[in-house]
Amino acid sequence: MSAPSSHDTDLGLQARAEMAVRGVAIDPDPAPAGRVTDLGSSIPLRRPGGAGPSADGHVLVDGLKTTVPIVADSPFRLRGGRLVRNDPGGGITDMGVAVETVDRPAFYDLRTADGVSYEQIARLHGNDVLASTVVQTCVRYGEADRCRFCAIEQSLRTGATTAVKTPEQLAEVAEAAVRLDGVRQMVLTTGTSNGRDRGARHLVRCVRVIKAAVPGLPVQVQCEPPAPDDLAVLTELHEAGADAIGIHVESLDDEVRRRWMPGKATVPLAQYRLAWDEAVRVFGPNTVSTYLIVGLGEDPDELVAGAAGLIAGGVYPFVVPYRPIPGTLAFDDGVPGPDPALLADVTARVAAELRGSGMRGSDQAAGCAACGACSALSAAGG
Ligand code: SF4
Numbered sequence: 001m002s003a004p005s006s007h008d009t010d011l012g013l014q015a016r017a018e019m020a021v022r023g024v025a026i027d028p029d030p031a032p033a034g035r036v037t038d039l040g041s042s043i044p045l046r047r048p049g050g051a052g053p054s055a056d057g058h059v060l061v062d063g064l065k066t067t068v069p070i071v072a073d074s075p076f077r078l079r080g081g082r083l084v085r086n087d088p089g090g091g092i093t094d095m096g097v098a099v100e101t102v103d104r105p106a107f108y109d110l111r112t113a114d115g116v117s118y119e120q121i122a123r124l125h126g127n128d129v130l131a132s133t134v135v136q137t138c139v140r141y142g143e144a145d146r147c148r149f150c151a152i153e154q155s156l157r158t159g160a161t162t163a164v165k166t167p168e169q170l171a172e173v174a175e176a177a178v179r180l181d182g183v184r185q186m187v188l189t190t191g192t193s194n195g196r197d198r199g200a201r202h203l204v205r206c207v208r209v210i211k212a213a214v215p216g217l218p219v220q221v222q223c224e225p226p227a228p229d230d231l232a233v234l235t236e237l238h239e240a241g242a243d244a245i246g247i248h249v250e251s252l253d254d255e256v257r258r259r260w261m262p263g264k265a266t267v268p269l270a271q272y273r274l275a276w277d278e279a280v281r282v283f284g285p286n287t288v289s290t291y292l293i294v295g296l297g298e299d300p301d302e303l304v305a306g307a308a309g310l311i312a313g314g315v316y317p318f319v320v321p322y323r324p325i326p327g328t329l330a331f332d333d334g335v336p337g338p339d340p341a342l343l344a345d346v347t348a349r350v351a352a353e354l355r356g357s358g359m360r361g362s363d364q365a366a367g368c369a370a371c372g373a374c375s376a377l378s379a380a381g382g
Helices: 013-022 167-181 200-213 232-240 254-260 269-283 300-312 340-356
Strands: 056-061 064-069 076-079 082-086 092-101 123-125 129-133 185-189 219-222 244-246 288-294 315-321
Touching: 013 064, 013 076, 013 315, 013 340, 076 092, 129 167, 167 200, 185 200, 200 219, 200 232, 232 269, 244 269, 269 288, 269 315, 288 300, 288 340, 300 315, 300 340, 315 340
Parallel strands: 129 185, 185 219, 219 244, 244 288, 288 315
Antiparallel strands: 056 064, 056 092, 076 082, 082 092, 123 129
16 A cells, blocks of 8 residues: 555545545445444445435545445545555555544434334434435426436335324434434425425424424425415424525526426526525525536536525535436436546535635534535535
8 A cells, every 4th residue: 555645645625526426335245233343444324315415325534524425346445444545557545534434323223102213214414414304205206307316215115214204203313313323413305295385394393393302403404495475484494493494406507407307497497596585584694505416417617607696695505416326317327427527626616606705514503515425515615
């Protein structure tokens, strides 16, 4: 193994981007439940599928929460608590950073009184984020409408989760996860419903009961933009106790939206802008975020310009790579992840915009921007 040079001791944005796209290879058998390991290349905390960027492992790279795809032929590997890269010439390069894995949390082994495993209700993301998809079905999941990168109903089919989580179940799990595993924030997302609120009112009920049970736990909610005549539900979410909100557009390019998200693309961008503006008015600047996915074919300059416009309006653009996730339409079509150099470039430029506006993900109380694991933005100072 080559010794790390001083240059190697900082895992640069380019290498982080490469790892985010190429993933890490791991041993075929993950560590047994409950075992702490940073000795080999196992990752005990993994997410087999679900909403958003899933099919990943959760690690801490130099202390920063990071989700990495598990890819059998990735040049990256964990070895002795370090990230190493197999070089084409057969050598192994220590990338100069410590990688800690995250233990399987204790709350996963508990069950509700009616026999539902806590693990089916909410999952640990990183080392301190509790995340749940409160309604695991989506009105847009028919094959003609479905977002091509999403696997929300996949984990339902495999029995890894339940279709609808009740407020009481979520509060029970949240209380245990805070007490037993040191969870510090919670993310609640939802599949889209047919109602004008797009599922936000179930989130209102969930937040209210969670906050009553665990008042100090910051909560972010995520949903599609409510219909323009039902934007009041954003105030209801805030009044229920939600600290932050994600209204995720994924791309600002209508042609990309129609191709990748035929169902969601029927909601005009103008409706997103109305919802973002109202959310910023209600929740405050830098409490509202959206995902922007690199690798869907959007022009990078337009993506960065769009991100700058969002930032100017107080909305945090959470830049993530497209990830081919088993169970998605794009995966079936063999669509590859983006060029790591493109991801690094876009991430660096959006991070610079964020820094220029004094907007940091870590200033948000809860949510993906606060967690940062699925993006390289926080490593780039955003
Ligand atoms: S960024 Fe969001 S989806 Fe990714 S691990 Fe963190 S909370 Fe989960």
